Amino acid sequence: MDRKQRILLVDDDVDFVDLNRAVLENHGFDVATAFSSREGLDKVRFEQPDLIVLDLMMEKHDSGFAFAKTLKKDPLYRTIPILMLTAVSESTGYDFSQELDGYWMKTDDYASKPLLPDELVKRVKELLSRAKSEA
Amino acid sequence: MHILVVDDERGIREGCRRILAPEGYAVDVAEDGRAGLEKVRAGAFDLILVDLMMPLMGGIEMMEHVSAYDPEIIMIVITGFATVETAVDAMKHGAYDYVPKPFTPDQLLAVVNRGIETRRLRREARQLMEERDQKLLEVANETSKIHAIVNSLADGILVFNSDKQLVLWNPAVVKMLDLSGRIEAGRAMSDIISRKELAEMIGKAYLSHSAKYTMQSEEIELAAPEARTLMVNLSPVRDSGRELGVVSVFRDITGLKEIDQIKSQFVTMVAHELRAPLAAVEGYLSAFLTGAAGSDPQVNRNMLERAKARTHSLLELVNDLLQFIKLESKKVVRKKELLDLTGVLRGTVELLKPLGEEKGLRFKLELPDSLPPVEADRGEMEQLFTNLISNAIKYNVNQGKVTIRAKPGNHFLDIKVADTGVGIDEESLPHIFEEFYRVSDPKTRYTPGTGLGLSIVRKIVESHFGRIEVTSKVGKGTTFTVRLPMKQRMSEARNQG
Numbered sequence: 148m149d150r151k152q153r154i155l156l157v158d159d160d161v162d163f164v165d166l167n168r169a170v171l172e173n174h175g176f177d178v179a180t181a182f183s184s185r186e187g188l189d190k191v192r193f194e195q196p197d198l199i200v201l202d203l204m205m206e207k208h209d210s211g212f213a214f215a216k217t218l219k220k221d222p223l224y225r226t227i228p229i230l231m232l233t234a235v236s237e238s239t240g241y242d243f244s245q246e247l248d249g250y251w252m253k254t255d256d257y258a259s260k261p262l263l264p265d266e267l268v269k270r271v272k273e274l275l276s277r278a279k280s281e282a
Numbered sequence: 283m284h285i286l287v288v289d290d291e292r293g294i295r296e297g298c299r300r301i302l303a304p305e306g307y308a309v310d311v312a313e314d315g316r317a318g319l320e321k322v323r324a325g326a327f328d329l330i331l332v333d334l335m336m337p338l339m340g341g342i343e344m345m346e347h348v349s350a351y352d353p354e355i356i357m358i359v360i361t362g363f364a365t366v367e368t369a370v371d372a373m374k375h376g377a378y379d380y381v382p383k384p385f386t387p388d389q390l391l392a393v394v395n396r397g398i399e400t401r402r403l404r405r406e407a408r409q410l411m412e413e414r415d416q417k418l419l420e421v422a423n424e425t426s427k428i429h430a431i432v433n434s435l436a437d438g439i440l441v442f443n444s445d446k447q448l449v450l451w452n453p454a455v456v457k458m459l460d461l462s463g464r465i466e467a468g469r470a471m472s473d474i475i476s477r478k479e480l481a482e483m484i485g486k487a488y489l490s491h492s493a494k495y496t497m498q499s500e501e502i503e504l505a506a507p508e509a510r511t512l513m514v515n516l517s518p519v520r521d522s523g524r525e526l527g528v529v530s531v532f533r534d535i536t537g538l539k540e541i542d543q544i545k546s547q548f549v550t551m552v553a554h555e556l557r558a559p560l561a562a563v564e565g566y567l568s569a570f571l572t573g574a575a576g577s578d579p580q581v582n583r584n585m586l587e588r589a590k591a592r593t594h595s596l597l598e599l600v601n602d603l604l605q606f607i608k609l610e611s612k613k614v615v616r617k618k619e620l621l622d623l624t625g626v627l628r629g630t631v632e633l634l635k636p637l638g639e640e641k642g643l644r645f646k647l648e649l650p651d652s653l654p655p656v657e658a659d660r661g662e663m664e665q666l667f668t669n670l671i672s673n674a675i676k677y678n679v680n681q682g683k684v685t686i687r688a689k690p691g692n693h694f695l696d697i698k699v700a701d702t703g704v705g706i707d708e709e710s711l712p713h714i715f716e717e718f719y720r721v722s723d724p725k726t727r728y729t730p731g732t733g734l735g736l737s738i739v740r741k742i743v744e745s746h747f748g749r750i751e752v753t754s755k756v757g758k759g760t761t762f763t764v765r766l767p768m769k770q771r772m773s774e775a776r777n778q779g
Contacts, residue, residue: 159722160558160562161727161728162559162562162565162566162588162592163558163561163562163565165588166562166565166566166569166575166585166588167565169569169575169576169581169585170569170574170575172576173574173575173576174574182722182724182727183722204554205722206722260557260558260561261560261561261562261564261565261568262565263564263565263568264565264568264569264572264574264575265568265572265574268574
């Protein structure tokens with residue numbers, strides 16, 4: 148591999164960012180971080196990540212959806228796989244499949260927090276290889 | 283039964299008396315129309331036998347007067363000219379029957395008895411009619427009572443009969459469904475209810491398969507005249523199996539719905555706030571145990587420390603939640619006393635000083651020896667100033683300053699807590715008292731907080747009839763001002779001192 152694959156972590160919880168950065172770096176990924184939607188969108192442009200791990204609930208309870216929609220409308224970035232994470236599960240009334248109807252791609256996925264380190268690495272690798280075969 | 287015999291022939295008068303008296307009739311006599319009329323007016327007669335041909339006042343004229351006086355008295359004509367013409371003429375003037383002269387006792391009795399029977403029946407009929415009128419009046423009174431009750435209900439009521447025509451309604455429903463101008467007894471449901479789904483809902487109660495329900499309830503959302511949610515209860519009215527109509531009761535549950543929504547939003551936020559730190563702790567511990575973050579002992583130890591810090595902040599969150607719920611509860615017992623806040627302020631600063639000294643902060647207390655008393659719960663005041671002063675420490679810069687200043691105004695005691703910290707941007711300032719709101723600022727990313735501290739502050743201040751104000755400048759610092767009503771005016775306190 149000519150360069151390390153780059154993961155962008157977008158989450159307002161500093162512990163998640165720090166922990167997942169440590170884990171992903173330990174597994175050979177290059178990691179960029181952002182702590183809000185706005186910072187995240189900037190980082191997408193500057194860092195050109197291969198995959199984004201995105202928190203659903205940031206400044207608003209559905210900030211992650213707004214972030215993803217913005218990205219999926221942009222032809223330059225819509226193919227970047229998104230792994231959406233949330234501490235609030237479906238039991239609180241969110242329906243992930245419907246919220247982004249028509250936007251989700253085969254290379255996107257979601258999981259509820261906590262996503263333990265090994266599982267995170269597994270999901271990230273899966274999505275990256277799916278993205279590679281799609282392209 | 284009273285009978286009056288009016289005839290100018292004495293023989294007829296006495297003859298009639300002799301025939302009628304033994305039959306149990308009370309008989310009176312008069313010799314001409316005028317005298318007869320006087321007697322009618324003086325007494326209560328049931329039947330009059332009257333001769334047509336008399337001096338002074340004839341039978342026809344007298345009968346006219348009697349009819350005007352009391353149309354129910356039975357009048358029977360005695361006539362010597364028993365022609366069809368005279369009889370018809372007499373009937374026209376109100377006679378019940380006639381007896382041709384000369385007559386036998388049996389003929390007279392037959393006519394009189396029939397007349398008396400008619401009189402009795404008429405009287406009974408009138409009594410029955412009066413009784414019926416009385417009952418109708420009672421029914422009307424009952425109806426107006428029901429109307430008064432129905433009209434006073436806050437719930438809206440619409441009653442349609444089996445032909446879907448309106449029979450009863452109240453002002454509440456007119457307002458709720460905006461029906462003014464359309465409502466009228468007997469009008470068809472389709473003319474009154476313009477909203478299709480509501481008409482369908484009521485229509486459903488008429489369907490035969492609804493017969494097994496005594497009541498059906500459904501919620502309906504109204505957009506006009508304003509956004510409201512109504513609970514509609516539909517009850518078919520039946521009488522021995524026959525459908526009489528449908529009673530619809532409308533209850534406005536908009537307020538309840540709003541409370542429900544606020545509640546579930548709060549629960550969602552709490553769930554998020556509780557799960558996020560727990561998930562972080564589990565993540566750290568799991569990474570430590572599996573070595574997912576590598577083998578650097580410093581990195582691994584650091585993760586455990588972060589997990590511990592997160593556990594601690596979770597405990598604080600639970601404490602804040604309990605405090606918050608306690609303040610929410612209407613039943614909270616406040617032990618309010620007349621309180622000089624200088625003690626509370628000095629005590630709180632002493633308690634928090636070590637925390638501030640870690641950052642090299644200086645504390646400045648600008649307090650007089652004593653403050654005019656405020657009526658307050660000591661425990662809540664300690665909580666209030668602990669939250670404000672610990673914020674002033676947490677969000678301060680190293681080597682910064684925390685100033686606490688209390689100054690009595692005219693009606694309010696103002697206590698200021700000022701820091702020289704990071705400040706709050708204008709966009710965030712209106713939200714800082716909201717539950718779980720946290721300013722997103724890279725400089726305070728690692729500052730632990732529950733997001734409830736200032737919500738608690740606001741609740742305490744409000745429960746003491748006070749106000750909280752905040753001014754802030756990014757990079758310069760933030761000043762919170764708590765304004766509590768004083769028990770006495772400053773001038774009065776001075777006069778007493």
